[in-house]
Amino acid sequence: MAPSAEATPTADEDQYFHSNPPPKALPEHIAQAQAFIDLHAAANRRVVLVTSGGTTVPLEKQTVRFIDNFSAGTRGATSAEYFLESGYAVIFLHRQFSLLPYSRHYSHATDCFLDFLDEGEGGIVIAKPAFNDTMLSVLRKYQTATRNKLLLTLPFVTIGDYLHELRAIARLMHRLGPHGLLYLAAAASDFFLPQDRMAEHKIQSTDAADSVTNKSNQKKDNVDGGGGGATTRDEEFDNFDSTTKVPRSKRLIVDLDPVPKFLKNLVDGWAPQCMIVSFKLETDPGILVHKAKKALDRYSHNLVIGNLLSTRKWEVVFVAPGRPDKWIRIPSVASLKTSSSSTTTTTSTGHKRSVSEMEGTKSQQQQQQQQHGVAQFAEDKPLDPALLPEGDPDVAIESLIIPALEELHTAHIRDAEEKVVGENGRKNDAGGEKAAVVA
Numbered sequence: 001m002a003p004s005a006e007a008t009p010t011a012d013e014d015q016y017f018h019s020n021p022p023p024k025a026l027p028e029h030i031a032q033a034q035a036f037i038d039l040h041a042a043a044n045r046r047v048v049l050v051t052s053g054g055t056t057v058p059l060e061k062q063t064v065r066f067i068d069n070f071s072a073g074t075r076g077a078t079s080a081e082y083f084l085e086s087g088y089a090v091i092f093l094h095r096q097f098s099l100l101p102y103s104r105h106y107s108h109a110t111d112c113f114l115d116f117l118d119e120g121e122g123g124i125v126i127a128k129p130a131f132n133d134t135m136l137s138v139l140r141k142y143q144t145a146t147r148n149k150l151l152l153t154l155p156f157v158t159i160g161d162y163l164h165e166l167r168a169i170a171r172l173m174h175r176l177g178p179h180g181l182l183y184l185a186a187a188a189s190d191f192f193l194p195q196d197r198m199a200e201h202k203i204q205s206t207d208a209a210d211s212v213t214n215k216s217n218q219k220k221d222n223v224d225g226g227g228g229g230a231t232t233r234d235e236e237f238d239n240f241d242s243t244t245k246v247p248r249s250k251r252l253i254v255d256l257d258p259v260p261k262f263l264k265n266l267v268d269g270w271a272p273q274c275m276i277v278s279f280k281l282e283t284d285p286g287i288l289v290h291k292a293k294k295a296l297d298r299y300s301h302n303l304v305i306g307n308l309l310s311t312r313k314w315e316v317v318f319v320a321p322g323r324p325d326k327w328i329r330i331p332s333v334a335s336l337k338t339s340s341s342s343t344t345t346t347t348s349t350g351h352k353r354s355v356s357e358m359e360g361t362k363s364q365q366q367q368q369q370q371q372h373g374v375a376q377f378a379e380d381k382p383l384d385p386a387l388l389p390e391g392d393p394d395v396a397i398e399s400l401i402i403p404a405l406e407e408l409h410t411a412h413i414r415d416a417e418e419k420v421v422g423e424n425g426r427k428n429d430a431g432g433e434k435a436a437v438v439a
Contacts, residue, residue: 010265010269012262013260013262016262017163019194020163020164020192021160022160023156023161026165029154029165029169030172033154034172036152037173037175039089039149040089041179044179045087046088046180046181046409047088047090047173047176047181048083048090048091048180049091049169049170049183050076050083050090050091050093050185051093051182051183051184051185052073052076052077052079052092052098052186053072053073053095053098053187054068054069054070054071054098054186054189055156055158055159055162055186055187055188055189056068056157056189057189057191057192057193057256058198059198059199059203059254060202060203061198061199061200061201062202064202064203065202065203067189067191067254069189070187071095071186071187072098072099072108073095073098073100073104074099074108075185075312075398076092076098076183076185076186077092077094077099077100077101078101078104078396078398080101081102081141081398082396082398082403084150085402086402086406088150089150089152090150091152091169092151092152092153093154093166094153094154094156095186096156100153101151101153102139102141105134116128116131159189159259163259163262166262166266167266167270170266170274171271173274174274176273176274177274177416178273178275178412178413178415178416178417179413180274181277181405181409182274182275182277183277184263184276184279190258191256191257191259192259193254193257194257261298261299263276263299264298264299264300267299267300267301275303276303277301277305277405278303278304279304279306279307280295280304280305280307280319281307281309281312282306282307282308283308283309285308285381288307288308288317289317289319289325291306292317292319296320296321300321302321302412303319303320303405304319304320305401308382308385310385311385313393313397314330314383314388314393314397315327315328315329315397316401318404318405318408320408327380328397328400328401330397332393333387333388333389336383336387337383337384337387338382338383
């Protein structure tokens with residue numbers, strides 16, 4: 001009998017996690033996360049899990065070759081800093097060697113870190129005067145976070161590592177209820193190579209090793225009388241061979257499987273009361289909001305933050321169920337033209353607003369936008385990247401994202417608490433009616 005639609009996510013989960021081994025450090029990470037969550041739950045502090053960086057797809061068990069993506073972890077590391085400034089405790093689940101909160105200011109700089117330092121009297125290392133104030137500010141923020149045990153960093157490498165860590169930590173955050181927030185900024189791979197199809201050793205690019213690996217088989221063939229024919233000369237091509245006379249005899253064709261979509265499992269089972277935020281990165285502005293809404297419909301979580309590869313440092317769009325799409329932009333570019341124009345826009349609930357209605361909304365919101373540095377209703381279309389200034393913005397877009405998200409998280413907590421009060425009231429009413437009937 002085919003599994004029901006409801007059973008499929010659980011079946012996929014069981015199949016994936018049983019066939020892909022967990023990282024060796026998982027028990028240690030679970031213990032650290034448990035202690036961290038216990039500490040801040042007792043203090044009634046909000047806890048956010050920030051996932052950050054890319055995930056590798058190993059092609060061999062003893063991994064030399066792997067598939068990767070371009071993510072350096074900028075969005076996640078920067079967001080973690082602003083979450084800390086907003087009073088959250090942060091579990092930072094990051095790709096090993098990707099950017100980290102605070103140290104990112106120097107590890108990702110175009111200059112060598114040593115260029116920020118100098119030698120002082122007595123052979124001590126000091127910051128150069130031009131960088132001293134900035135470095136001191138960053139250092140103090142980092143030390144405050146670590147001294148107060150507000151930041152826990154946990155690394156992963158592969159897509160398998162990431163999913164094992166995500167599931168384990170999300171389950172621990174279940175106890176936080178609506179006070180927990182999952183901010184899924186990691187660039188998780190969509191495809192993977194199953195363990196049973198993975199080579200044990202490094203995949204060879206030539207036939208040079210075949211005569212060694214097949215030696216025992218060739219001897220067996222000769223004993224059985226199957227040998228005696230001419231043997232194929234070993235492939236001589238390697239990566240340093242510039243001639244065209246020696247052809248490459250081997251091509252690498254990799255057959256990848258899609259990674260099961262576990263966001264539904266996360267919403268329904270791992271951390272069902274926590275607020276869950278995912279990201280949608282696209283290159284085509286025409287499909288960004290559409291894909292974000294499709295993700296909401298499919299997984300039923302709380303928010304999708306959409307961004308385009310070409311404008312991701314300048315703007316994002318919040319797409320949430322039952323709310324109008326909310327564009328957040330760096331103030332200096334909020335008045336630029338968008339990539340296309342339209343006389344109407346459609347909210348996430350399907351209600352179309354005319355230009356005149358939008359202008360009225362803009363005039364009502366204009367003062368608030370200026371105060372918060374957010375262009376919420378400037379245009380309901382992406383910016384034209386050709387009109388953006390060269391270089392990076394003068395402020396980080398995450399400095400606008402996190403306060404806006406904090407407001408939504410507050411509303412999420414309030415709605416959950418009101419729901420509990422309402423349910424308790426209905427139970428009390430039902431109990432009173434039952435007592436009256438008995439009397």
